[in-house]
Amino acid sequence: MDGETSAHTAHPPLRPRIFAVVVLYRQSPSASITVHTLARALEAQDAPPCTVLLYDNTPAAERTAAAPPAGFRYQAAETNRGMLGAVEAALAGAAAEGCGWLLTLDQDTALPEDFFAALRPGLAAAQSDERIGVIVPQLAEGARLLSPAYVGIGRATPLPAGFAGTPAREARAFNSAALLRVQAMHSLGGFDPCFWLDHFDSWLHHRLYVHGWRMHVLGGLTLEHHFSLLDYGKRVSQERYRNFLEAEAAYIDLYEPRIAALAYTAQLGVRWLNQIRRGETRGIRADTRSALWRRLTTRREARIARWRSDMRCAASTASTADAVVASEP
Numbered sequence: 001m002d003g004e005t006s007a008h009t010a011h012p013p014l015r016p017r018i019f020a021v022v023v024l025y026r027q028s029p030s031a032s033i034t035v036h037t038l039a040r041a042l043e044a045q046d047a048p049p050c051t052v053l054l055y056d057n058t059p060a061a062e063r064t065a066a067a068p069p070a071g072f073r074y075q076a077a078e079t080n081r082g083m084l085g086a087v088e089a090a091l092a093g094a095a096a097e098g099c100g101w102l103l104t105l106d107q108d109t110a111l112p113e114d115f116f117a118a119l120r121p122g123l124a125a126a127q128s129d130e131r132i133g134v135i136v137p138q139l140a141e142g143a144r145l146l147s148p149a150y151v152g153i154g155r156a157t158p159l160p161a162g163f164a165g166t167p168a169r170e171a172r173a174f175n176s177a178a179l180l181r182v183q184a185m186h187s188l189g190g191f192d193p194c195f196w197l198d199h200f201d202s203w204l205h206h207r208l209y210v211h212g213w214r215m216h217v218l219g220g221l222t223l224e225h226h227f228s229l230l231d232y233g234k235r236v237s238q239e240r241y242r243n244f245l246e247a248e249a250a251y252i253d254l255y256e257p258r259i260a261a262l263a264y265t266a267q268l269g270v271r272w273l274n275q276i277r278r279g280e281t282r283g284i285r286a287d288t289r290s291a292l293w294r295r296l297t298t299r300r301e302a303r304i305a306r307w308r309s310d311m312r313c314a315a316s317t318a319s320t321a322d323a324v325v326a327s328e329p
Contacts, residue, residue: 015048016123018179020103021090023083024056027107028066029074037111039069047116051097055086082197083175087185094182102185106176108226118221119179121164125216126181132166133184133213134205136173139225146225148173148217151206154263164219171215172205177223184213193313198240198247206255238283245291250307253300261300268292 022034029035035054042050052072056063057080068074077085087104094102101123105111112118122135138161139147149156151170159167178201188207195203205215236244252264272288294303308314 015046016101017097017099018048018050018101018103019090019094019097019099019182020050020052020105021086022052022054022105022107023086023175024054024058024107025080026058026062028064029054029068029072030066032107034105034107034109034111035069035072037109037113037115038105039072040113041111041115042071044113044116050103050116051093051099053086053090053093055089057082057085081193083200084191084193084196087200088191091182091185100182102180102182104175104178104180109176109223111177111223112221115177115221118218121220122179122216122218125166129166129214131212131214132216133181133208134173135179135216135218137177137218137221137223138163139174139176139223141225146174148215153257153260154267159217161222162219163217166214166216170206170209171217172202173215174225175201176225181213184208184211187211187213194250194308194311195247196311196313198244199251202251203255238281238287241284242287245287246307246310249291249295250304253304265292265295268295 020038022032022038024032038052041047042052054068054072054074056074056076058076059080060076063076075089079085081088083104087102090102090104093099118137119135122132126132126135136148138145138159145158145161147158148167148171149158150167151172156172159171188204188211192203208215249264252261256264268288269292272285272292275285275288298306
Protein backbone atom coordinates (compact mmCIF):
# COMPACT_ATOMS: atom_id res chain seq x y z
CA MET A 1 0.00 0.00 0.00
CA ASP A 2 1.32 3.41 -0.94
CA GLY A 3 1.84 6.10 1.70
CA GLU A 4 0.13 9.45 1.61
CA THR A 5 3.45 11.03 0.57
CA SER A 6 5.30 8.91 -1.97
CA ALA A 7 9.03 8.31 -1.63
CA HIS A 8 11.25 9.52 -4.47
CA THR A 9 13.53 6.80 -5.81
CA ALA A 10 15.42 8.63 -8.54
CA HIS A 11 18.63 8.75 -6.54
CA PRO A 12 21.01 5.79 -6.57
CA PRO A 13 21.16 3.46 -3.53
CA LEU A 14 22.99 5.04 -0.63
CA ARG A 15 25.60 3.62 1.69
CA PRO A 16 25.85 6.26 4.44
CA ARG A 17 27.87 5.57 7.54
CA ILE A 18 25.67 4.17 10.32
CA PHE A 19 26.29 3.95 14.06
CA ALA A 20 24.27 1.06 15.52
CA VAL A 21 23.59 0.50 19.21
CA VAL A 22 22.22 -2.74 20.64
CA VAL A 23 20.84 -2.37 24.16
CA LEU A 24 21.46 -5.41 26.36
CA TYR A 25 19.89 -6.15 29.73
CA ARG A 26 20.60 -9.35 31.65
CA GLN A 27 21.60 -11.05 28.42
CA SER A 28 25.12 -11.73 27.17
CA PRO A 29 26.11 -10.69 23.63
CA SER A 30 26.40 -14.37 22.66
CA ALA A 31 22.76 -14.99 23.70
CA SER A 32 21.28 -12.05 21.78
CA ILE A 33 19.50 -12.90 18.52
CA THR A 34 19.96 -9.27 17.50
CA VAL A 35 23.73 -9.48 17.81
CA HIS A 36 23.91 -12.69 15.78
CA THR A 37 21.60 -11.54 12.98
CA LEU A 38 23.15 -8.07 12.80
CA ALA A 39 26.58 -9.64 12.37
CA ARG A 40 25.24 -11.73 9.46
CA ALA A 41 23.55 -8.72 7.86
CA LEU A 42 26.82 -6.79 8.01
CA GLU A 43 28.56 -9.55 6.06
CA ALA A 44 26.44 -8.78 3.00
CA GLN A 45 28.46 -7.41 0.09
CA ASP A 46 26.43 -4.21 -0.12
CA ALA A 47 26.24 -3.49 3.61
CA PRO A 48 27.11 0.13 4.47
CA PRO A 49 30.01 1.08 6.74
CA CYS A 50 28.64 0.52 10.23
CA THR A 51 30.02 0.84 13.75
CA VAL A 52 28.24 -1.35 16.33
CA LEU A 53 28.12 -0.58 20.04
CA LEU A 54 26.78 -3.18 22.47
CA TYR A 55 25.52 -1.13 25.40
CA ASP A 56 25.01 -3.31 28.46
CA ASN A 57 22.61 -2.13 31.18
CA THR A 58 23.00 -5.38 33.15
CA PRO A 59 23.90 -4.85 36.84
CA ALA A 60 27.65 -5.29 37.35
CA ALA A 61 27.23 -8.31 39.62
CA GLU A 62 25.28 -10.19 36.95
CA ARG A 63 27.40 -9.50 33.86
CA THR A 64 29.14 -12.36 32.10
CA ALA A 65 32.63 -12.24 30.65
CA ALA A 66 31.51 -13.28 27.16
CA ALA A 67 33.36 -11.37 24.44
CA PRO A 68 31.39 -9.51 21.75
CA PRO A 69 31.71 -10.54 18.08
CA ALA A 70 34.77 -9.34 16.21
CA GLY A 71 34.46 -5.71 15.23
CA PHE A 72 31.71 -4.94 17.76
CA ARG A 73 32.39 -2.58 20.65
CA TYR A 74 31.17 -3.25 24.16
CA GLN A 75 30.32 -0.70 26.85
CA ALA A 76 29.02 -1.54 30.30
CA ALA A 77 26.78 1.17 31.72
CA GLU A 78 27.85 2.53 35.11
CA THR A 79 24.17 2.86 36.02
CA ASN A 80 21.11 1.59 34.20
CA ARG A 81 19.69 4.61 32.34
CA GLY A 82 17.75 2.45 29.94
CA MET A 83 17.37 3.52 26.33
CA LEU A 84 18.35 7.09 27.14
CA GLY A 85 21.85 6.17 28.29
CA ALA A 86 22.38 3.98 25.23
CA VAL A 87 21.24 6.67 22.80
CA GLU A 88 23.39 9.35 24.40
CA ALA A 89 26.46 7.08 24.21
CA ALA A 90 25.69 6.21 20.59
CA LEU A 91 25.18 9.84 19.59
CA ALA A 92 28.57 10.70 21.07
CA GLY A 93 30.13 7.87 19.07
CA ALA A 94 28.30 8.89 15.89
CA ALA A 95 29.55 12.46 16.23
CA ALA A 96 33.14 11.30 16.78
CA GLU A 97 33.04 9.12 13.65
CA GLY A 98 31.02 11.36 11.37
CA CYS A 99 28.05 9.00 11.10
CA GLY A 100 24.90 10.49 9.62
CA TRP A 101 22.47 7.88 10.93
CA LEU A 102 21.88 6.12 14.25
CA LEU A 103 20.35 2.63 14.32
CA THR A 104 18.72 1.62 17.62
CA LEU A 105 18.13 -2.05 18.40
CA ASP A 106 16.89 -4.06 21.35
CA GLN A 107 18.35 -7.47 22.17
CA ASP A 108 15.47 -9.62 20.88
CA THR A 109 14.97 -8.50 17.27
CA ALA A 110 15.85 -10.94 14.48
CA LEU A 111 17.13 -9.05 11.44
CA PRO A 112 17.03 -10.55 7.92
CA GLU A 113 20.30 -10.97 6.04
CA ASP A 114 19.18 -8.32 3.55
CA PHE A 115 18.30 -5.85 6.31
CA PHE A 116 20.56 -3.07 5.05
CA ALA A 117 19.36 -3.52 1.47
CA ALA A 118 15.81 -3.15 2.79
CA LEU A 119 16.75 0.26 4.21
CA ARG A 120 17.60 1.69 0.77
CA PRO A 121 14.12 3.00 -0.14
CA GLY A 122 14.04 4.95 3.11
CA LEU A 123 17.53 6.34 2.65
CA ALA A 124 16.72 7.34 -0.93
CA ALA A 125 13.55 9.08 0.31
CA ALA A 126 15.58 10.87 2.99
CA GLN A 127 18.02 12.07 0.35
CA SER A 128 15.13 13.55 -1.65
CA ASP A 129 13.30 14.95 1.38
CA GLU A 130 15.48 16.50 4.05
CA ARG A 131 12.51 16.60 6.45
CA ILE A 132 12.72 12.84 6.96
CA GLY A 133 14.35 12.34 10.34
CA VAL A 134 13.53 8.69 11.04
CA ILE A 135 13.17 5.54 8.94
CA VAL A 136 11.32 2.60 10.50
CA PRO A 137 10.19 -0.92 9.56
CA GLN A 138 6.86 -2.34 10.58
CA LEU A 139 7.00 -4.45 13.75
CA ALA A 140 4.55 -7.23 14.53
CA GLU A 141 4.06 -10.01 17.04
CA GLY A 142 2.52 -12.81 15.07
CA ALA A 143 -0.40 -11.38 13.12
CA ARG A 144 -0.69 -8.34 15.36
CA LEU A 145 0.82 -5.14 13.98
CA LEU A 146 2.49 -3.07 16.69
CA SER A 147 4.56 -0.27 15.16
CA PRO A 148 4.50 2.32 13.71
CA ALA A 149 1.11 3.69 14.75
CA TYR A 150 -0.89 6.83 14.20
CA VAL A 151 -1.27 9.02 17.28
CA GLY A 152 -4.94 9.31 18.20
CA ILE A 153 -7.25 10.25 21.03
CA GLY A 154 -7.05 7.58 23.67
CA ARG A 155 -5.03 5.03 21.72
CA ALA A 156 -2.57 4.60 18.87
CA THR A 157 -3.71 2.86 15.67
CA PRO A 158 -1.09 0.76 13.81
CA LEU A 159 -0.51 1.74 10.21
CA PRO A 160 -1.87 -0.77 7.68
CA ALA A 161 0.31 -3.73 6.72
CA GLY A 162 2.57 -2.86 3.81
CA PHE A 163 2.25 0.90 4.27
CA ALA A 164 5.17 2.62 2.53
CA GLY A 165 6.08 6.28 2.66
CA THR A 166 5.47 9.21 4.98
CA PRO A 167 2.32 9.25 7.13
CA ALA A 168 0.15 12.31 6.58
CA ARG A 169 -0.25 12.88 10.32
CA GLU A 170 1.69 12.26 13.50
CA ALA A 171 2.86 8.70 14.08
CA ARG A 172 5.18 7.04 16.55
CA ALA A 173 7.30 3.90 16.40
CA PHE A 174 9.11 1.56 18.73
CA ASN A 175 12.84 1.92 19.28
CA SER A 176 13.83 -1.38 17.75
CA ALA A 177 15.34 -1.14 14.24
CA ALA A 178 14.62 2.59 13.98
CA LEU A 179 17.11 4.49 11.84
CA LEU A 180 17.43 8.07 13.12
CA ARG A 181 19.05 10.99 11.34
CA VAL A 182 21.79 12.26 13.67
CA GLN A 183 21.11 15.87 12.65
CA ALA A 184 17.47 15.46 13.69
CA MET A 185 18.45 14.06 17.08
CA HIS A 186 20.79 16.98 17.77
CA SER A 187 18.12 19.47 16.73
CA LEU A 188 15.96 18.47 19.72
CA GLY A 189 18.27 20.27 22.12
CA GLY A 190 18.51 17.42 24.62
CA PHE A 191 16.40 14.67 26.14
CA ASP A 192 14.00 14.50 29.06
CA PRO A 193 15.85 12.31 31.60
CA CYS A 194 12.58 11.19 33.19
CA PHE A 195 11.64 9.28 30.03
CA TRP A 196 14.72 7.11 30.37
CA LEU A 197 13.05 3.78 29.54
CA ASP A 198 9.30 3.48 29.07
CA HIS A 199 7.76 5.92 26.59
CA PHE A 200 11.18 7.14 25.49
CA ASP A 201 10.06 6.28 21.96
CA SER A 202 6.75 8.16 22.36
CA TRP A 203 8.60 11.22 23.64
CA LEU A 204 11.22 11.04 20.89
CA HIS A 205 8.84 10.72 17.96
CA HIS A 206 6.57 13.45 19.29
CA ARG A 207 9.51 15.80 19.69
CA LEU A 208 10.78 15.01 16.20
CA TYR A 209 7.32 15.68 14.78
CA VAL A 210 6.82 19.05 16.48
CA HIS A 211 10.30 20.08 15.32
CA GLY A 212 9.28 19.49 11.72
CA TRP A 213 10.89 16.10 11.13
CA ARG A 214 8.94 13.35 9.41
CA MET A 215 8.90 9.56 9.44
CA HIS A 216 9.43 7.23 6.49
CA VAL A 217 7.93 3.74 6.81
CA LEU A 218 9.57 0.84 4.98
CA GLY A 219 6.62 -0.99 3.45
CA GLY A 220 8.76 -3.94 2.37
CA LEU A 221 10.25 -4.70 5.79
CA THR A 222 8.26 -6.25 8.65
CA LEU A 223 10.13 -7.61 11.68
CA GLU A 224 8.88 -9.94 14.38
CA HIS A 225 8.96 -8.14 17.71
CA HIS A 226 8.47 -9.63 21.18
CA PHE A 227 6.40 -6.99 22.99
CA SER A 228 6.45 -7.75 26.68
CA LEU A 229 3.56 -5.47 27.60
CA LEU A 230 1.11 -7.55 25.57
CA ASP A 231 1.22 -9.94 28.53
CA TYR A 232 2.63 -7.98 31.46
CA GLY A 233 1.37 -10.56 33.94
CA LYS A 234 3.89 -13.11 32.63
CA ARG A 235 6.56 -11.10 30.82
CA VAL A 236 7.06 -8.01 32.97
CA SER A 237 8.20 -7.59 36.56
CA GLN A 238 6.01 -5.57 38.88
CA GLU A 239 8.75 -2.92 39.14
CA ARG A 240 8.82 -2.52 35.35
CA TYR A 241 5.03 -2.42 35.17
CA ARG A 242 4.95 0.34 37.77
CA ASN A 243 7.54 2.34 35.82
CA PHE A 244 5.51 1.85 32.65
CA LEU A 245 2.33 3.10 34.33
CA GLU A 246 4.06 6.20 35.69
CA ALA A 247 5.71 7.06 32.36
CA GLU A 248 2.49 6.41 30.45
CA ALA A 249 0.50 8.76 32.68
CA ALA A 250 3.20 11.44 32.66
CA TYR A 251 3.50 11.40 28.87
CA ILE A 252 -0.24 11.85 28.48
CA ASP A 253 -0.32 14.64 31.08
CA LEU A 254 2.54 16.47 29.38
CA TYR A 255 1.89 15.98 25.68
CA GLU A 256 -1.69 14.89 25.06
CA PRO A 257 -4.77 17.17 24.92
CA ARG A 258 -7.28 17.22 27.76
CA ILE A 259 -9.74 14.93 26.00
CA ALA A 260 -7.05 12.27 25.58
CA ALA A 261 -6.16 12.55 29.27
CA LEU A 262 -9.81 12.01 30.21
CA ALA A 263 -10.04 9.03 27.87
CA TYR A 264 -6.88 7.56 29.43
CA THR A 265 -8.35 7.80 32.92
CA ALA A 266 -11.39 5.84 31.73
CA GLN A 267 -9.14 3.28 30.04
CA LEU A 268 -7.24 2.76 33.28
CA GLY A 269 -10.51 1.86 34.96
CA VAL A 270 -11.33 -0.64 32.22
CA ARG A 271 -7.79 -2.07 32.43
CA TRP A 272 -8.15 -2.58 36.18
CA LEU A 273 -11.51 -4.35 35.79
CA ASN A 274 -10.09 -6.59 33.06
CA GLN A 275 -7.15 -7.47 35.29
CA ILE A 276 -9.56 -8.52 38.03
CA ARG A 277 -11.56 -10.60 35.54
CA ARG A 278 -8.43 -12.33 34.22
CA GLY A 279 -7.07 -13.00 37.69
CA GLU A 280 -3.86 -11.00 37.29
CA THR A 281 -1.50 -10.93 40.27
CA ARG A 282 -2.48 -8.83 43.25
CA GLY A 283 0.52 -6.53 42.80
CA ILE A 284 -0.35 -5.74 39.16
CA ARG A 285 -3.97 -5.04 40.07
CA ALA A 286 -2.93 -2.87 43.02
CA ASP A 287 -0.58 -0.77 40.89
CA THR A 288 -3.27 -0.16 38.29
CA ARG A 289 -5.78 0.75 40.98
CA SER A 290 -3.31 3.18 42.56
CA ALA A 291 -2.62 4.81 39.18
CA LEU A 292 -6.35 5.23 38.61
CA TRP A 293 -6.92 6.66 42.11
CA ARG A 294 -4.06 9.12 41.61
CA ARG A 295 -5.67 10.44 38.43
CA LEU A 296 -9.04 10.82 40.11
CA THR A 297 -7.77 12.58 43.24
CA THR A 298 -4.63 14.52 42.23
CA ARG A 299 -4.30 17.51 39.94
CA ARG A 300 -2.19 17.31 36.80
CA GLU A 301 0.62 19.58 38.06
CA ALA A 302 0.95 17.57 41.28
CA ARG A 303 1.02 14.28 39.38
CA ILE A 304 3.84 15.51 37.13
CA ALA A 305 5.82 16.90 40.08
CA ARG A 306 5.49 13.62 41.98
CA TRP A 307 6.59 11.61 38.94
CA ARG A 308 9.69 13.78 38.43
CA SER A 309 10.50 13.46 42.11
CA ASP A 310 10.11 9.68 42.01
CA MET A 311 12.34 9.53 38.91
CA ARG A 312 14.84 11.88 40.59
CA CYS A 313 15.10 13.95 37.46
CA ALA A 314 14.16 17.34 36.11
CA ALA A 315 12.76 18.25 32.73
CA SER A 316 15.13 19.57 30.09
CA THR A 317 14.40 23.08 28.85
CA ALA A 318 13.75 21.70 25.37
CA SER A 319 11.14 19.18 26.47
CA THR A 320 9.34 21.60 28.77
CA ALA A 321 8.87 24.07 25.94
CA ASP A 322 6.85 21.52 23.95
CA ALA A 323 4.68 20.26 26.79
CA VAL A 324 0.95 20.65 26.48
CA VAL A 325 -0.34 23.16 29.03
CA ALA A 326 -3.84 22.12 30.05
CA SER A 327 -5.73 21.91 33.30
CA GLU A 328 -6.67 18.45 34.43
CA PRO A 329 -9.08 17.20 37.05
